[in-house]
Amino acid sequence: QVQLVESGGGLVQPGGSLKLSCAASGISFSFYAMGWYRQAPGKQRELVAVINSDGSTNYLDSVKGRFTISRANAKKTAYLQTNSLKPEDTAVHYCNARHRSLAGHDYWGQGTQVTVSS
DSSP: OOEEEEEOOEEEOTTOOEEEEEEEESSOGGGEEEEEEEEOTTSOOEEEEEEOTTSOEEEOGGGTTTEEEEEEGGGTEEEEEEOSOOGGGOEEEEEEEEESSOTTOEEEOOOEEEEEOO
């Protein structure tokens, strides 16, 4: 059974930092692209950052220079380091795993809340 478990969310003041983690089980982790998405109330879910199986990365323009995605294949864990947080970063953040070549092998975590407020 595939599981993605996020952790590390919380309440932080503007300018603060959080490190989100996504622990995977039940998949051959190194074959998956790992992504972080977020969804704010009343808004569509958007892709924040993705790290492919080859280590290449892409970021949402509004988080470039502030967020860093990484992965530790031996630990089957993906990370999102978030720095210089802004109130507009407030959202539920979801982890996604997508196989690099097999259609339909696409999994989601339950989400972790990030709230940026003074």
